[in-house]
Amino acid sequence: MPQLTDDAVTDGPGADGPRPERAGTWMSPQAYGASRAGLWAGAVVLVTDGDGRVLVQSVDYRPDRLLPGGAVDPGEAPSAAAAREMREELGIDGSYPRGLAVDWIPADTPGIPPEMRFPGEILHVYDGGTWTPERIDAVRLPAQEVTGIEFAEPADLPALMDPGDARRTLSALRARIDGAGPALLEDGRPTVPTALDRLGVLRTRRTPQHGAWRPGPVPAHLPVRDRSGWLFAPDGRVLLLIARATGAAHLPSPAAAPASGALPLGYRYADRAAHARTAARLTSVPPAADPAYARLLATPEQVRELSDWGPAGHHELAAVLAARAHLSLPVPARTPLTELPAEGTRW
Template identity: 75%
Template sequence: MPQLTDEAAPDRSAPDGSAPDRSAPETSLPEPSLPGQDRAAGTWMTPEAYGASRAGLWTAAVVLVTDPDGRVLVQSVDYRSDRLLPGGAVDAGEAPSAAAAREVREELGVDGRYPRGLAVDWIPADTPGFPPGMRFPGEILHVYDGGTWTPERIASVRLPAQEITGIHFAEPADLPALMDPGDARRALSALRARINGSGTALLEDGRPTVPTALDRLGVLRTRRTAQRGAWHPGPVPAQLSVRDHRGWLFAPDGRVLLLIARATGAAHLPSPAAAPTAGAFPLGYLYDEDRRPDGPQDVHARTAARLTGLAPAADPAYARLLATPEQVRELSDWGQAGVRELEAVHAARTRLSLPAPTRTPPTELPESATRW
């Protein structure tokens, strides 16, 4: 940053061009420059010149809210066809977090504070969609974490008489079809940053400057497979057929193995036979009790076990990650039964004498073999 002064930088060298005497005290001000004299070279600038050299940008703040099923709150407005996250422009002298709270209150009638930032995005001046007469200079947009809203909080939403015409909770993969492309990229990047739990992501036009494994693999770009039903602990009863069998396979640090399809970004628990394990036992199963009695009676079975190692990756179509159980649930669509399943998973971790893992960005494992 250049130093600021109202005068030219003084020339403190001796008359013969030698270095200044640093031992002599500086007791006098430099003489003002006379008309016609050259101002000293260097990085000195007047406050006026420095102020004129700075880029002018707009500032805005939005809030990312999800429902208990992991869907994202978007709102319809009366001035454009695509949907938006709640939020808007930061007023002069207003903090971005204060603007986020004000906008949610004005647009949805819900009071709250949103101190946790998920992302800060730089939107370039040449972004399509802004009318030339607007002279859009570019924008810094803050994305704050609105958390997961309960059904009661969602029911408390009160829309204003104009501007906001409705709200909708959208599957993350549907955001590109509902929103402006840059807005959708930003929302998905912010959602991945929330799942990562590693702090605020820096974005440029909605794209992370330092992509994580979830970003690189495009997680949540396709719809999650719904696995709804009631959670039942223990083995699957003999009269029920197993539709699919997945494993909560624990690494020594308490995280679990997760597979990501490279082509789609879809997240899956692995088969219990995907890796060498020890101490395996049936954890429970998901069963759709609302199906007709004469319909198929199949279930989604779960096994818990401790990983003892990983063989070389057998299928290059899948990336292998280690994630916390909470991250696995947030990348899945299991409904409220997922809460019960998560409780069973942590009980299994305790039974296997493994630590509670700290939330960090999911780690992609190498394709080579791993042993613990």
């Protein structure tokens, strides 16, 4: 930043003789103010439902969907603008102190009318949390502007939204799941991508697993469609696989790594078959056998947020947390998902 000086100060001699030469760049306050870039400011709110779908709204002035939010008024804090816009657009009172992302939108963004003289924008994305059915039912739309809301599968956002809006929304959603703090974005792209960003998690539709949750072993008469393992590392996180080609997340097979203390956790019942779940303590992770998959450590809550488990998801998660306690493992803090090295790891 240039050093500022008063316009009244001149470079002529002073009362006590010649003034010393000034070091650096000197500017008057007026000149410095005129040199600064002017940008718009906006604030939007990311809300999900219990199935991890994102709230988007339809408006009467453009064909694509938007997150609720809008412009920051002169002298208004971005978080205050987010709360005001939610109240005006959805009839929902609340505060949104937790930021998920700050995005720089360039002035040459396609699709903006030239006569608008768009100078670029700094857009804040705030966390609106996960809404219950009761809170969703409380939405009251205004008489004009917002014509409807829907909850969209994350992978469907690029088809519903402007490309930059979709990138920003997915980046903010990954930042929320990751738990590393707000993401800094440039045109919707993280300046420091996380493992979830690098692997493109949520860019394809999640596989629905909406069967009823039933605890305990699979009955002998019931066919088993597949088996998955909640395999716990010593810090209480679990092993998660990400397909590099699609970004799809899923639990590994119970035999994916050496483990001890295995117990039948329960199963999903769907289409007259069982999708069995086992819990166990990892003793090590061997070298990667299939380069098509990345192996990450995640909290059970992060695994659920990356999955489409339907209404029974909270029952399975409760069983997982009980199994972790049974295995005498700690409760991990929400930290960024950690990609394991290809050579494996031992504890």
